[in-house]
Structure formats: structure tokens, C-alpha cells
Amino acid sequence: xxxxxxxxxxxxxxxxxxxxxxxxxxxxxxxxxxxxxxxxxxxxxxxxxxxxxxxxxxxxxxxxxxxxxxxxxxxxxxxxxxxxxxxxxxxxxxxxxxxxxxxxxxxxxxxxxxxxxxxxxxxxxxxxxxxxxxxxxxxxxxxxxxxxxxxxxxxxxxxxxxxxxxxxxxxxxxxxxxxxxxxxxxxxxxxxxxxxxxxxxxxxxxxxxxxxxxxxxxxxxxxxxxxxxxxxxxxxxxxxxxxxxxxxxxxxxxxxxxxxxxxxxxxxxxxxxxxxxxxxxxxxxxxxxxxxxxxxxxxxxxxxxxxxxxxxxxxxxxxxxxxxxxxxxxxxxxxxxxxxxxxxxxxxxxxxxxxxxxxxxxxxxxxxxxxxxxxxxxxxxxxxxxxxxxxxxxxxxxxxxxx
Amino acid sequence: xxxxxxxxxxxxxxxxxxxxxxxxxxxxxxxxxxxxxxxxxxxxxxxxxxxxxxxxxxxxxxxxxxxxxxxxxxxxxxxxxxxxxxxxxxxxxxxxxxxxxxxxxxxxxxxxxxxxxxxxxxxxxxxxxxxxxxxxxxxxxxxxxxxxxxxxxxxxxxxxxxxxxxxxxxxxxxxxxxxxxxxxxxxxxxxxxxxxxxxxxxxxxxxxxxxxxxxxxxxxxxxxxxxxxxxxxxxxxxxxxxxxxxxxxxxxxxxxxxxxxxxxxxxxxxxxxxxxxxxxxxxxxxxxxxxxxxxxxxxxxxxxxxxxxxxxxxxxxxxxxxxxxxxxxxxxxxxxxxxxxxxxxxxxxxxxxxxxxxxxxxxxxxxxxxxxxxxxxxxxxxxxxxxxxxxxxxxxxxxxxxx
Numbered sequence: 001x002x003x004x005x006x007x008x009x010x011x012x013x014x015x016x017x018x019x020x021x022x023x024x025x026x027x028x029x030x031x032x033x034x035x036x037x038x039x040x041x042x043x044x045x046x047x048x049x050x051x052x053x054x055x056x057x058x059x060x061x062x063x064x065x066x067x068x069x070x071x072x073x074x075x076x077x078x079x080x081x082x083x084x085x086x087x088x089x090x091x092x093x094x095x096x097x098x099x100x101x102x103x104x105x106x107x108x109x110x111x112x113x114x115x116x117x118x119x120x121x122x123x124x125x126x127x128x129x130x131x132x133x134x135x136x137x138x139x140x141x142x143x144x145x146x147x148x149x150x151x152x153x154x155x156x157x158x159x160x161x162x163x164x165x166x167x168x169x170x171x172x173x174x175x176x177x178x179x180x181x182x183x184x185x186x187x188x189x190x191x192x193x194x195x196x197x198x199x200x201x202x203x204x205x206x207x208x209x210x211x212x213x214x215x216x217x218x219x220x221x222x223x224x225x226x227x228x229x230x231x232x233x234x235x236x237x238x239x240x241x242x243x244x245x246x247x248x249x250x251x252x253x254x255x256x257x258x259x260x261x262x263x264x265x266x267x268x269x270x271x272x273x274x275x276x277x278x279x280x281x282x283x284x285x286x287x288x289x290x291x292x293x294x295x296x297x298x299x300x301x302x303x304x305x306x307x308x309x310x311x312x313x314x315x316x317x318x319x320x321x322x323x324x325x326x327x328x329x330x331x332x333x334x335x336x337x338x339x340x341x342x343x344x345x346x347x348x349x350x351x352x353x354x355x356x357x358x359x360x361x362x363x364x365x366x367x368x369x370x371x372x373x374x375x376x377x378x379x380x381x382x383x384x385x386x387x388x389x390x391x392x393x394x395x396x397x398x399x400x401x402x403x
Numbered sequence: 404x405x406x407x408x409x410x411x412x413x414x415x416x417x418x419x420x421x422x423x424x425x426x427x428x429x430x431x432x433x434x435x436x437x438x439x440x441x442x443x444x445x446x447x448x449x450x451x452x453x454x455x456x457x458x459x460x461x462x463x464x465x466x467x468x469x470x471x472x473x474x475x476x477x478x479x480x481x482x483x484x485x486x487x488x489x490x491x492x493x494x495x496x497x498x499x500x501x502x503x504x505x506x507x508x509x510x511x512x513x514x515x516x517x518x519x520x521x522x523x524x525x526x527x528x529x530x531x532x533x534x535x536x537x538x539x540x541x542x543x544x545x546x547x548x549x550x551x552x553x554x555x556x557x558x559x560x561x562x563x564x565x566x567x568x569x570x571x572x573x574x575x576x577x578x579x580x581x582x583x584x585x586x587x588x589x590x591x592x593x594x595x596x597x598x599x600x601x602x603x604x605x606x607x608x609x610x611x612x613x614x615x616x617x618x619x620x621x622x623x624x625x626x627x628x629x630x631x632x633x634x635x636x637x638x639x640x641x642x643x644x645x646x647x648x649x650x651x652x653x654x655x656x657x658x659x660x661x662x663x664x665x666x667x668x669x670x671x672x673x674x675x676x677x678x679x680x681x682x683x684x685x686x687x688x689x690x691x692x693x694x695x696x697x698x699x700x701x702x703x704x705x706x707x708x709x710x711x712x713x714x715x716x717x718x719x720x721x722x723x724x725x726x727x728x729x730x731x732x733x734x735x736x737x738x739x740x741x742x743x744x745x746x747x748x749x750x751x752x753x754x755x756x757x758x759x760x761x762x763x764x765x766x767x768x769x770x771x772x773x774x775x776x777x778x779x780x781x782x783x784x785x786x787x788x789x790x791x792x793x794x795x796x797x798x799x800x801x802x803x804x805x806x
Binding site for chain 1 (some may be wrong): 456474488495501547
């Protein structure tokens, strides 16, 4: 098999941790697999360089930031290559450029446009382990080094796995897979063996921070089998994120997610003229505010009430937008003492009664649901924040996720 | 004018020092000059990375060491570029690759084969200050990053100045030029305004550590006007190292050099067969021992005595070589309590009595000369180490170098 392995900053954070990663790679190699490892900068290095740059400028030149920040991954790739060499393994480090990664021209948050895999294929055919400096490529036009922004090393690994048609892309972090819910909230949470891309996307956007949506979306698009596992306990199998068709027994519910970083916005007594809701939500979208759950209620007085949630970080900018509608609104209020609990599972599509089980479970605990929104594979509910953990445990229990 | 400026590790050792370098560059730019700055890694960074690598391997892969070590200069070039940008100057950093530096394929001690200046010329024509990451290029064949070994950033600067036909190449260190002798030994030592390449080469090989011979040799070959000056006192003019023809008034003696890192080897009672000396010195050369001053005396008993000096670092290997001649040698001894003082000056060629003045000066101080060797522009003398400083001062005085 051809395996792409990705090791994040914590996994390569010290010289001992790099040694540990070398051992993981050796074991996989010794089983007869071809290996492309993608590495991040040692944890702390990138932040140090950012601080250096910010001591010179509040708004440092993007192309120079890329020259600066891309160095950390190069260092890790060389060090990992050296320790594998020392133990008798043929390796070669590769910068993003050498790995053939071409991006668009947007420095510090570039998107991968294409990957020329010829250099990597040649090294693999020569029996070499490849260690790629993650998070970087070169721009299409000027061929200057570019970086991919947050989660860039995961993206590098997934994109390489897709381009070179690897059998699997294993993302190593400090957690050993995807759980039915956060084990710090529900100790009975179980690690999932398999989960579909769509379920993972829902869980990730709802606060499971193991994998970022950008990477999961790319894995889905490129049909890459993704595995989330831990470099601290490499003997544990991890969770496979794959196509729904690859999952034989589809569970009705895969997991319960919790997101506390939301606030509820209420716009009450809005003049009910045609298109008013659309006008407001267009204005919010133009301000790049990620509006999530929306409930619209038309009152008997011919006025409309709008309820929706936004990420806490968008609070200030949201206030500015709602302010522009103050002549058409009776009252606007904000509530940050709420949270969103979600039930996620592909099996919902073909099962009835999934939602009512959730409502019953919360009702049994006397938890009021303020807003509900559903998709094909998800039911999200806004409840008071003080009930967050209780709600998660009640739902986990209701769907027997500990079994 | 087009000026190439080189700043070493101490000159860019902290963020404040980088700010200081930016100020030097700004002043030169504001005078209307085009600028290419070549920078080293921040002092300490390269050693840290070497330690990291050595914790994994006693003999780390050369190509991976280059991937590792080249990162330090990239960081400095980006940071310096960012601070210049912030102050309104158009700049661009360049890696060795971007600066067009092609080397041979010998990783960690590559030699520059050629420089494609088109990228630099374009940036200059766009009015940009260029900040090149020193010490690196890419190999001819595999186009992998390579490093140039000790003094590599100086070499980068000189090679670029030669290739792009810069008017001057200024090497900034923590000393403000070349002195008639080491001011710590002779406080009356004076800074030289100008010195020829050949004199500089003699002084450098004799212990003046400001510039390395590899760089001076390249400057001579490429006809680059080199200036040694200080980034700590940029208002001081420094010393110009140039062609002999460019120096109008050629001083008889330019400086006095001292080298304490030599030992004297005596091989006594060597069988005087034809070619014996040649055999011995060939064996020493094959062992890469840098034999310097040689005196051969044939005794009346048909035996030969050989006296020569070698660098202290070659002592162990030299013992092994002389051991192979033990059947043909009565006795071998080593003396590390000696030093070499040298009088250097292009004017010697056309002046008589220069040597006798040196011998008289030392005789007046009752200093015995053990070995003498002369070249067109240099007289070197081996004396007991305890007289080192006294000899330097006596010679400095004899040639009125404080005037």
C-alpha cells in the first residue's frame, strides 16, 4: 500500500517526539508499505516567527511571511529524514516546491491548484521514504513560496494522497480518533471505527477539533480514505473517514456534538414587507457573518420575528449590520448564554423517529429547546448553556452510543 | 551605484540588530544607490540546528543538512525585508534559488558554479531592494538546496557582486576594517584605508579573521572591490580591498600578522637518499596536512635535518605520517611553544632592506628567529611563543606603522 502520513506540530514538538514519529514510520515501512510523511513545524516555532515579524510590522508583507513561516516545516522534514537515514532507511525530504505543489497566488492563505507528482513518484520507485514539508507550495505565477493558512499541513497530506492515489491518508494528532461525543463530557463516549465524510463535516463544524473542514471536504472531493489517529498511541487503530458506501452497517446516529461558541440573535417586530428577511440575511452574508440556524415567525400584528445564531466572534460586526435596520425593527437582543447540541448520523435518512427521540430525551431532563434545525444527517438544537453537558449526556444515552 | 552589502550572524543576531541593519540599508538607499543585501542566519541559529541534527546522527545526510541549515538565512532575509517594507521601502527577499545561484553537487560544502542574475536584475529595475538568503544555492543536477560551508554568506555576496558587476561589495562585521596589526596586541595599530587582494590573503591566512581567504580569492578573481566595515559603527569608512593597480601609494609594509596556531616539526638524521624530502612531503600532502615553512639542512654525516611548521590541528595526523618514516629517521620532535610573525606589504617587491630591518628589530629585543621564509610580499619568522606580542610590537614600530 501507499500511505500518506501527516504529523502535526505536537507530534514533532521535541527531538524525542520526532524520534517517536520516526519509529511509527519505520514500523509502517517494515510492514512493506510505501510512505510519504507530511510534517508541520515543531510546535511553538511558527508562533515565534510570527512574533518576530510582528515586532517589525503590524501588517507584514504576505509574500515575506510565507518565506519566513515556510522555514519551520523545512526544518522538521530535514530532521525527520536525518533520523530515519541514521537508522538505515533511504529517505528524502522535500519542500512544497520539490513535492510539486502549485498554489494560487494568494500568499499566507493559498489554495492548492495542482500537484505534479513526478518527483514523488520517482523517489517512491527508488524505494525512498519521502518527508514533505507541509503547509506550503509555490505560486503559479511568480513561483514564490506560498503557505496554505490554518490546517495547511493536513491539506497538503490530503491533496498529495488524492493526487498520487494513495491507499490511505493517516492524520496523526494527540487524540486517537473520532468519538461519539467529547469524552471529557461523557466518559462513556466510544471511539468510532468508521464515519462518513458528511458526518465528519457536521461533527467538525460543531466543535470536534481533530480535523478541519477544509481537509475533510478535500478528502471527500478527492475520494481519499482519511484516518484520524494518535502519534502518542500508534497501536490504537483510529477512525476511518470514508465514503458512505464504504460503511456497511450505517448507524442511525454516530455522535453528539456540542458548540458553545454561538450566540443567538433575536430581531423582533420587523416590518413584514416582501423580501425583508432576504435583505437582512444578504447584508449579514456580505459582512462575512456565518449565520447558522434561522427561525422566522410572523405575528398576528403583521410583524415578523427573526431568530438566528452566529459565531461568538462575529458579535461586533453583527451589531453593526443589525443597526442599519433599526428603523424597521422594534427590538434586537443577543444571548450568549446558549449552546448548540447536535445529533449526527447518516442513518437518519432512512429512519423515522430519530428527532422525536432527541426531543423526548431533553424534555425528560426539563431542558427547553429554543431553536431546532434539521438536515438530512443532523438535528441541531439550541438550549441554555448551563444545560450543555447534561444535554450531551442525555442524548448520548438516548441513542445508546456507549454500546 | 549598485552596492552588494553582506551582514553576518552577529550583525543580525537579534531583532534590534536587524533593525539596525535596516537603518544602514535605508541610509545607503536614500543616497540613491541600488542595494542587494546578503544575510546570514541570526547568530546561534545554525549551531542550534546542527545540535538538533547531531542528536539524531553523528554523520547526518549532507543533502538533508542543507535543507535544514538553509532555513536560518531564509528567516533573516524575510524579517529584514519585512522591516524595510514597513518603513516604506520596496523590497523582496530571495532564497539562493531565487537569486539564481547554481552550485556543484557537493552538499554542505558546495562551490558556486554560476549565477543567473536575471531575477535580481528585474527586481533592481523595478526599484526594489533585494535581500538574499546567503550561504546557499541549488545543485546543478538535482536542483536541491545546497550550502556553501564556512564563510558561505561572504562568498554569496562576492559572487553576486562579480556576476552582476556591482560597484562595491561591503562586508559588515563587528570590526571596522583591516588594521596594521591586532589592536589588542599593539594599541597603536592603525586602520588601513586600502589594501591589495594579495596582502589581504597573506594577512587572512596569518590570523586576521575578518575575511576568509575563499572570499578574498574570489573577489580577486572576479575583480570585485571589497570593503571590510562594521555594522556597529557604520559611520566609519572601513578598508577597501582592491587591485594593486588601484592603490596609488603602495606602502612598503602594510601590516604585521601573528599566527599562534602552528607547531614546528623537526625530523632529524633522515637518511639522505635522493627524493627522500619529496617522499615525506608528498605523504604529508596526501594526508591533507598544510605544511608551511620548510628548512632542509644536510649534515656532514650524510644525514638530513628537516624543519617545518604545520597547523596545530594537524598534529595527530602528522604523527601518524612521520611514524611511517621511523626506520629512516633518527629522531622526530614537535614544538608547540612557537608562533609565526609575518611582515606583509606589496611595496617589498621594489624595496631592499625590508627583511634586514625585521631581523634587526627582533635582534634588538634578543628574540631568536628559528625559521625564516619569504615570498614576494611577505616575510614570515618562527620565534618562541613567549615573544609573540613583543615581536609584533617591535616590528610594528620598526616600520613606523603607527604613523
